[in-house]
Amino acid sequence: MARRDRGFALATILPALLVLAAIYVYPLLRTIGYSFTDYDLINRTNHFVGFANYVSLFSDPTFYTALINTLALGIAPMLGAFLLGFTEALVLNEITAGSGILRGLVLLPWVVPQVVIAFLFQFMYNPTVGVFNVILKDLGIIRTFQPWLAHPATAPAAVVLAYVWNETPFFMLMLLAGLQSIPNEIIEAAVVDGAGWWQRLWFVTLPQLRRIIAITTILTVIWNFNNFTIIWPMTEGGPANWTLTFSVWVYRQAFQDFNLGYAATIGVLWLGLLLVVTGFYLRAIGGRDEAP
Amino acid sequence: MRRRNASAKIFIGLVALALLSFALLPIVWMCFTSLKTRAELFGAPGRLWPKVWTFSAYRDVLAHSAFPTYFANSVIVNVLASLITVLLATLAGYSFARFRIRGKSVLMLGILAMQMFPSTVLLIALYVFFRRFDLLNTYTALVLSYITHGLPFSVWMMRGFVDAVPVEVEEAAMIDGCRRGGALLRVVVPMMLPGMIAVALFAFLAGWNDLIWALTLTTSPAMRLIPPGFVLTYVGQFETYWNQLMAGSVMVSAPTILVFVFLQRYLVQGLTAGAVKG
């Protein structure tokens, strides 16, 4: 590369790298540092304690609760949103009249701000005036109004439904773009070969969409893992930690209990877990990087 | 192959209708609730449309709460953060696309991994940092933190967009006497404009959704953004003001919906560029 180009490359890349270092690398290193201390803003302690936090974290039953909840609330909504979003994409791909308007309308849940979603669903689940209760009672499914966000079995499901509502359009958008990029000849060839609708879907369409499905699902799972905006106003991790995810737990430890050392330890372990998932993501879009 | 029999058409129509109601019911419910009186909210739960249509909830939100302040703050922080994100991402994306750089693939992978970092984890150290330098309750801290929402992914998106611009165009400009920077500005940037819009939208939407940074880095009401304003305003000690909450929701959703309706194709293009072709 020419000398002048080298200077140019440096001058353009460096600002981004410096900012990333300031807002990602620096806090990460500091957080790792805190995880070896008993930094506590209420008890006003800040000493080096070695691996003590890690030891007590592994013996803390809440850690395993949070681990299971984070996984469940990461994966379950993704599955639901994938099924609904894929159906939407297939329908929109078939419809010719009014598909633009239809696409715009089903897209709305993705653009509604998440904090609005959190309160909207909380309102719909409300045990005294919620529309969810009214509809289920009218349909004869329940006899009395239920506090959906307060029962161990229904609280996680209620949260999942809110996530699914929010994320379905994202799958629709991505998969519709994918469907539209499948060359017509491939499908027509399958029709000529006598393949039925299900066979075409299974053997032709899905393999063509493999990459986009991989990216979309993994991105969604990671977004769910990190979600705070919906789950915090809805449940704050309750009732009795049944919807406690790492995101909520770290926030609670750090900014309600101001127990920064322990919060940092949870964060570090959780980040390790996320990097494993990210590894899968990178493999899914691998090959991208070899392009010049 | 597009010809279908009538029953298939009806089936597709029904599925479309079901999906449409799933998407729209909560939104319709939100709009109608915002137009109800408080008495009706408790008096006739579940009634979809209001018996008495009233804008009183909107008036209360605008008059009694600091909503206009929150709104102004949200716009300022998110617009600034998106602009900075676009600027940084365009420059870096360009050079990552055009030059051979040692360790590039490792760098790019590292940057992508950053997008997966949970805010809650970054927040602990940045909170302590901002506190030490007296930056809590400032736009500086908020804008800097809001860049975390989109920058890593944006670098990737911009790189993909630059890749799609043929090198020849640029070389022609450089033969005509432009320097590299001039060629970038005059030839590449206009061609990448859709990509830049996509990146800006992506960053803006991610920031508009943020709660945790805004909740933690600001405590003074004058600096509050919309999401914490929501969490910290309508849920009272004695009662929750659902009609006001829903009126606020409508007002907060409307701008993003409008922005999106006009600019969505750019975002879709940006998000799918890498995924569909690859």
Added chain:
Amino acid sequence: MMRNDFMAVTKRAAAALAGTLAILMFAIPSHAASCAGRPQQITFANWAAAETATSKEVTASIAAFEQANPCIHVKMIAIPFADMVSQLTVMTIGNNTPDVMELSSGMPQALAAQGALADLRGYADKALISDIQPSMLQDGEAGGKLVALPLSLTPHGFWYNKGLMTKAGLNPAHPPRTIAALTHDIQVVKAKEPKVFPFAMMTSKGAYTVVVMWPWLQAFCKRPPMADGHLGWTQPCTEQAFAWFQTLAKKHEMPVGNNMKDNRQLFATDQIVFTLDGPYLRGIVSSINPRYAANAAFAAEFGATTVPVGPNGVSHTAIDIHQIAMSAKAADPKAAWTFLRFMVSSPADMRDFIIPEGGLPPLTSLQQRFSADLAQPYQQAWVKEIIPEAVPIPYNPTWYRASNDMVNALQRVVNGSNVKTTLAALEAALKRIYPHFRS
């Protein structure tokens, strides 16, 4: 620098626009009384201003203060009730504690531990102190200092729905006075009126759940499960109390998972018979159900008395009152104290804010002075029975950390988890927070 200027200008423009809009819409005239000396500003963090129902009242009271003290301007910081402790802690850590704060029981101890609150003994005169019931004063003490004064007396009392009691064949003139009688009446109501909840208690998220549960724990236990350096969650009386909650939940005699507000809606619409709540419930009921807006209609339907006594034999409601405190680092302590004293002791504040909000004046002399405004039967129950018997909850600096675990245990139990093992796990969890407490 330039960017800061730009942002400041943009922000000012936006604020100006919003302000103009508000003025155009409501045309509020401003009557600024003139100040002869140096104008001062103090900040007042409170949740009253955060809520439509009370913001008008607290604003009226502050207008009266500014009228009387034209040199002191009070700037409101509205924070919702549930976020008060965490927001004030964040502010204290960020070195911008508000000058004066509206607090609720338990909060003074949490904030005092961080050195956030001023010792008011240096400011309050003897006459003021002796005008306050000692137990109410005690609720604002932390580490030997008096860090908060009562602002509004709002302990929970035992509310009952007379109409529903009559329907179920119970005598509303004799509400249950013991836990045994209450349990009996609950079963009678459930059998006769299966559609209503005979009993209600908050079991949702939030530290407030512990406050609501505490009087029942006191009814069952001589020494509550957390007091004076002791943990007693596994003592038999605590287990009995939790077993009682569990049975009520299992038989659908109380709603599970409702928060206070949900229960108030049910109570206001005649779906709950017995519950504990503050005196302000009267205002909430009439705002939800206009049928009970008139005093006579309300008194005919609802009554209030002290918490039923348990095996313990004494009725103690837990002190859960609104308090007021000032920052240890107030920029102008004198102005802050002037305001604080006004809020606690001025008749104008009682008339404009405390009584309309549904609380009782903190000073005994003021209760007498406003006796005409406190003549309703339910108010008399508070003045004569409930307030004199109220005792403080044994709060400590890390109470809020611990309350999370206590709420979790309660939620597990009402959802069917084994009482003994859940309480043993709670005791173990609290041992981590209070390593020096004895079991």
